[in-house]
Amino acid sequence: MNKKVYPDLNEVLYTEVLANGLTVFILPKRGFHKTYGLFSTNYGSIDNEFGYQGEKRKKVPDGIAHFLEHKMFEKKEGDIFQEFGRLGASANAFTSFTKTSYLFSATDHIQENLLTLLDFVQAPYFTPETVEKEKGIIGQEIQMYQDDPDWRLFFGLLQNLYPKHPLHIDIAGTVDSIDKITAADLYESYQTFYHPSNMILFVVGNIDPQETMSWIKENQVAKTFPEIRQIKRYFPQETSEDIVSYSSATMPVSRPKAVLGVKGFEENLPEGNKEQLRFRTAINLLLQLLLGDTSKNYLRLYQAGIIDDSFGFEFLLDRSFYLADFSSDTERPEEFFAEIEQIILNFANEKEVNEENLARLKKKMLGRYFQSLNSLEYIANQFTQDLFGQLTLFDVPEIIHSIQLQDCLDAGQRLLQKEAIAKFYLRSEKEV
Incomplete structure (x- = not known):
């Protein structure tokens, strides 16, 4: 095993x-009672067109x-949740745009729970009957999200920013699309993306x-997997002209x-894992300088009634896309x-974008980071989520310390462009 020590973080x-x-x-975390295991594959909702290198x-x-x-939780023998429950563990799973993760938390029977996690994820079981049964359940989940205004707002924006890219499609798909899924489709996707070489296991x-x-190695060596093959993913090419x-x-x-979004273009993204992590950090700091809850802009817009305490923004950087979005409940969308x-768009001329405020926000960001640990x-x-090549969650403080004001300004130049902006408005039925 390779061992990396982070002395400042202990x-x-x-x-x-x-x-x-x-x-x-x-x-290892001494003094903690719970243990978490997370088994994650580099496979998410946007990966709907793919193949092995050199194949169709x-x-x-x-x-x-x-x-x-x-x-994955349903096996011939029964529901895996019951097995975790028998071992005193809590289990869950989630799918994002680019990853699918399975996890458990427990205070004892750690070895049994860890091996259960590995075994159930590495042993798929699908039948035409169980697949058909699941369609009704997931169809209800899709409808639930369609009834969520914030979900509709976000995907309305994505539809405008990424009209061709599968990012704009609901993570769960649509009722029509899931109706086409077969057991054979599930096995094909599983065999492609659930190979150990495309997966990460994290235990804390x-x-x-x-x-x-030793538990993990013994478990894995007893299993047989296909040879490692390079996966190729296909995404449509988009330009600023495609933005709605x-x-x-x-x-x-x-x-x-109302929500306003800014699409990041691939050609403007810095090359290299460290530079991309620095870019993400610099953009987050710049947005806090411009519109954080302690900024003058935020206070002015709030007092004018243009935004309320629902206002928020985020920056997302992931495989094949990056964007910023700003949203609020408002009766004055224009x-x-x-x-x-x-x-x-005028970030470089904002008076609050200065060295003093940046130093304060870096301290605040570091404080939240250390508290979260x-x-x-x-x-x-x-x-x-914070893996950038060899860089991990624990390299973040060094990156925060390294950010200078010019880094924030350079990051803003890469992302904040007028032709990259899209807007989406979710009006009340009372307005119609």
Whole structure:
């Protein structure tokens, strides 16, 4: 095992890539009662067109990654949740745009729970009958999200920013798309993306790293996997001309909602894992300088009634896409859009974008970071999200310290461009 010590954080991370390609991370945390295990594949909702290098590409129905996540818990012998419950563990899973993760948390029977996690994820079981049964369940889940105004707002924006890219499609797919899914589709997607070489196992808790690694190795060496093959994913090419600048929809909401988004273009993304992590950090700091809850812009817009305490923004950087979005409940959408656009496009001239405010926000960001490390749940859920090549969650403080004002300005130049902006408005039925 490779051992990396983070003396400033009092953390030691153990890493090893097994013979079958599985990357294992183990983080011992003395004094904690719970242990978390997270088994994650680099496969999400956007990966609906793929193939092996040199072979014909395949297109599968939208929502299949999420459908597969649901079906993995059902085995011929019964429901895996019951097995985790028998072992005193809590289990869950989630699918994002680019990843599918399975996890457990427990205070004892750690070895049994860890092996259960590995075994059930590495033993798919689908039949035409169980697949058909699941379609009704997931169809209800899709409808539930369609009834969620914030969900509709976000995907309305994505539809405008990424009209061709599968990012704009609901993670769960549509009722029509999941109706096309077969057991054969599930097995094909599973065999492609659930190979150990495309997966990461992360274990954190009051554990012995050598002992834990021996459990994992013994489990993996007893299984047979296909040879490692290179997966090729296909995404449509998009330009600024494809962006839909504005659209709207109507829902029975008490207050209208507005969101403005900025699409990042691949050619403007810095090269290299470290530079991309620095870019993400610099953009987050710049947006806090411009519109954070302690900024003058935020206070002015709030006092004017253009935004309320629902206002928020985020920056997403992931495989094949990156974007920023700004949203709020507001009955004055035109003013909201005009103000946010003015602020972000003129970021270089904003007086609050200065060295003093940046130093304060860096301290605030570091404070939140260190506080979050007290939660094993946060570490477990965030670790795979913060992997940038060899850089991990524990390299973030060094990156924050390194950011200078010019880094924020350079990052803003890369992202905040007028031709990259789209707007979506969710109006109340009362307005119609």
